[in-house]
Amino acid sequence: MDDEFLPIDDYGVIGNDDRCALVGRNGSIDWYCVPHIESPSVFASILDSEDGGRFAVRPAAEYEASHQYVERTNVLETTFETDGGTATVTDFMPVPGPDAVRDGENEDDGDEPENEDGETDERLQRAIYRKIEAVSGTVEMEVVFEPRFGYARVPTALERTERGDIVATEAGEDEADSANADRQEPAPEDDRLHDHEDGALYLHGDIDLEIDPVDSTATATVALEAGETRWLSLQYGDPNRRSVEEYEGHLQGTIDYWRTWLDGCEESATDIFEFEEEWRDALVRSALVLKLLIHDETGSIVAAPTTSLPEEIGGELNWDYRYNWIRDAKFTIQALQNAGQSTEAHRYFEWFREIGHETPEEIQPLYGLHGESNLEEECLDHLSGYRESTPVRIGNAAATQVQLDIYGTIIQGIYETIRYENGLSEYDWESIRALAGYVCEHWEEQDKSLWEFRDLEAHFVHSKLLCWVALDRALRLAEEYDRDGPIERWEREREAIRTAIEERGYDEERGSFVQFFDADDALDATALLLPIYDFLPADDERVQNTIDTILEELTTDDGLVYRFADSPARPREPGGFVICSCWLVDALVLSGRLEEANEIFEQLLEHTSSLGLLSEMIHDEDGTFLGNFPQAFSHIGLLNSAIYLASASDIEDATPEERESSAATPLFRRHQT
Missing domain, CATH: 1.50.10.10 (Glycosyltransferase)
Incomplete structure (x- = not known):
């Protein structure tokens, strides 16, 4: 499978209260609008396979792929089989704990609700987490991070922060002239819709990506042996550094959320x-x-x-x-x-x-x-x-x-x-x-x-x-x-x-x-x-x-x-x-x-x-x-x-x-x- 257009039914959807992303069976997030579902896209390769932008995690070698949801959830698992081994990528957007599922516990009372770590639910949910796990053998995995702001109309700049995160922002005029001269001019300010905010994207994880400032792309290849895992966290608005234990906790919490919510539906x-x-x-x-x-x-x-x-x-x-x-x-x-x-x-x-x-x-x-x-x-x-x-x-x-x-x-x-x-x-x-x-x-x-x-x-x-x-x-x-x-x-x-x-x-x-x-x-x-x-x-x-x-x-x-x-x-x-x-x-x-x-x-x-x-x-x-x-x-x-x-x-x-x-x-x- 390559970066050409996938059939629409080859996509899965992940999301939470105000966001959705489409994840292809090839491990590529090809559609994502943030901070809201109606905001301009940051990944849109489903509408332009060359210039739309994507966030792909997949084997570097030839592979066969299948996907399924974790049972009774909106957590998506994509399994890749190669000659060398098998790997799984688990994609989800975190949600509040299951105690907040029903009956309006998170109704707006003037203050944004906080989770047990003191973090606001809104901040928590403006993230995509990707868990990469080698199931058997050895699998060389490729990561391609290629954000394109404003429906790919806005030039993008990638930089590395002092703590090692990659931050993507709308490029200034100098960067636009030198690195993106052939791209479209930035879109005029859109006052038609809800305030979409101007935020950066922060990519954090335990994989080192190399930045190409000309193409505004960050890439990496990592070999994983059976039992090894890596995590990638994409956060909108500010950095979101997590430990492996925290990532695992959010994954289990998200699974519990969807199952608890569905249990409530079935009871009534x-x-x-x-x-x-x-x-x-x-x-x-x-x-x-x-x-x-x-x-x-x-x-x-x-x-x-x-x-x-x-x-x-x-x-x-x-x-x-x-x-x-x-x-x-x-x-x-x-x-x-x-x-x-x-x-x-x-x-x-x-x-x-x-x-x-x-x-x-x-x-x-x-x-x-x-x-x-x-x-x-x-x-x-x-x-x-x-x-x-x-x-x-x-x-x-x-x-x-x-x-x-x-x-x-x-x-x-x-x-x-x-x-x-x-x-x-x-x-x-x-x-x-x-x-x-x-x-x-x-x-x-x-x-x-x-x-x-x-x-x-x-x-x-x-x-x-x-x-x-x-x-x-x-x-x-x-x-x-x-x-x-x-x-x-x-x-x-x-x-x-x-x-x-x-x-x-x-x-x-x-x-x-x-x-x-x-x-x-x-x-x-x-x-x-x-x-x-x-x-x-x-x-x-x-x-x-x-x-x-x-x-x-x-x-x-x-x-x-x-x-x-x-x-x-x-x-x-x-x-x-x-x-x-x-x-x-x-x-x-x-x-x-x-x-x-x-x-x-x-x-x-x-x-x-x-x-x-x-x-x-x-x-x-x-x-x-x-x-x-x-x-x-x-x-x-x-x-x-x-x-x-x-x-x-x-x-x-x-x-x-x-x-x-x-x-x-x-x-x-x-x-x-």
């Missing part, structure tokens, strides 16, 4: 973790991935920790996903609650609850993880892109789009969450009234849809569906909690939306609901959500026709479902969109078609990486991963589909009397006060 979750092993492992991994993507400071959830991994190799559909999308809220809350992540679900709800109280016309489809609204898009022309897929983008212009579905998403999120809370507050009812009123005024307008088309605006059926959801849930809540509101108007507009969807959104000849009103051919997998949102019962003939049409025209032989087909935006995509396969499973379960649902779910599990991870899309011919990675939406879909299957299995195993009084119901079911 439904029976999804009781599935047979091939299902359970994938669901456990999905829960661990979601925890990695939760922003500890704000409770928001990043859609993916990467930018510009392409939807099509060599194509231009490359987006920055390091933000929180409102559209994901309705599914996210359900997945978090059913995976036993009640604390995380509550904090996430609080995050988007505040957004719901903004003036409705000012609410946008996505936000920065700290609530930033200005996500101005920029192309990084100096980066070659993953496998020459350009442009590489940072920021996301979809933040300024009109997407009418977001209002139903917010009301649905409140509707879902209060079943776990103490009822509907006046604060939330004020928000619901304002959002429902806005929907009444604007539902007849066109928008860009949840797929965020940049070249198509239409009356999308999914957008109208969520407008219906907004009014339907507002009416349900008014009735259930005896709230005042313009009930007659909401009922009138809700009925008008239903009529429009049924008359203009369903094509009798096509035998399916279509992508937008009066579409001739365009199909869209979002039509699977009609029974899930309880717009129509699953046994409605039109719903069954739609499912059958999607199975025939949007679904591959191995269960991958395209987002859409025959659309004026794009005729056909190169791969299936993972969440759409999950929606198909859910719709089939609601229809009582359990054998088909199980088959597609099991096929989807076969598409997870060797580590149990999922990207946004999967190529329909060769199964390669496409899009940003790992993708929260995909893992959320997997968890929610497992809930459907679990509930349906319980009903199937029930007595006739129990079965008669029960039924598989939509996740977004009517709840009882």
Whole structure:
């Protein structure tokens, strides 16, 4: 294996509360943004194999590599086998001790929490630790430290400190002129996002690296015999010298943290973790991935920790996903609650609850993880892109789009969450009234849809569906909690939306609901959500026709479902969109078609990486991963589909009397006060 682009599914992810890094099966950290997940990168060779920067630890000779997570953790082990012996590299980002896992022990009380050594958790967690261990024989290991600040736009200087650490900083003008004359000019100061700070990177360990000041690279080669270990610590902001005993202690503490957290999930979750092993492992991994993507400071959830991994190799559909999308809220809350992540679900709800109280016309489809609204898009022309897929983008212009579905998403999120809370507050009812009123005024307008088309605006059926959801849930809540509101108007507009969807959104000849009103051919997998949102019962003939049409025209032989087909935006995509396969499973379960649902779910599990991870899309011919990675939406879909299957299995195993009084119901079911 070399430094050329790895397949996306050859990467593992490590992280902690506000950071993630992608580690390749070749031992190279090829993507890392610090101090925050949405900060500029310091390693970005996944987007430019020559100039992006990396931190590699691997054998100097030819090798075969495999990787796995330490069981029930986000600690990654990569094993290298050479002719001379076997070595393992263990990568992790340290976390606080397991006593701080749940129940908000680290809530902000004005002072940053300290661990038992008096060190702040934030400082501790801005580190990557790498343990190198020879398992058998003798293995010569190579280390390449090649940081590149600011998405490789900022020249980097490496120096050795008096204590022997290597410190990487943004080079001054003199260094830039002499050592980096051919590199891009430093990026202008970015005031769009959270304060990313200007910190140095400190590399400490028991391996001596030699600095090349011209290439701004530090390298070393060390021969290890069986039983020998070496440690490398990369710390952002200040030096972080540790003893071997301290490194080992942090490794064990991090393992304990993840297992303790997962134990808490399983104690409070439904029976999804009781599935047979091939299902359970994938669901456990999905829960661990979601925890990695939760922003500890704000409770928001990043859609993916990467930018510009392409939807099509060599194509231009490359987006920055390091933000929180409102559209994901309705599914996210359900997945978090059913995976036993009640604390995380509550904090996430609080995050988007505040957004719901903004003036409705000012609410946008996505936000920065700290609530930033200005996500101005920029192309990084100096980066070659993953496998020459350009442009590489940072920021996301979809933040300024009109997407009418977001209002139903917010009301649905409140509707879902209060079943776990103490009822509907006046604060939330004020928000619901304002959002429902806005929907009444604007539902007849066109928008860009949840797929965020940049070249198509239409009356999308999914957008109208969520407008219906907004009014339907507002009416349900008014009735259930005896709230005042313009009930007659909401009922009138809700009925008008239903009529429009049924008359203009369903094509009798096509035998399916279509992508937008009066579409001739365009199909869209979002039509699977009609029974899930309880717009129509699953046994409605039109719903069954739609499912059958999607199975025939949007679904591959191995269960991958395209987002859409025959659309004026794009005729056909190169791969299936993972969440759409999950929606198909859910719709089939609601229809009582359990054998088909199980088959597609099991096929989807076969598409997870060797580590149990999922990207946004999967190529329909060769199964390669496409899009940003790992993708929260995909893992959320997997968890929610497992809930459907679990509930349906319980009903199937029930007595006739129990079965008669029960039924598989939509996740977004009517709840009882």
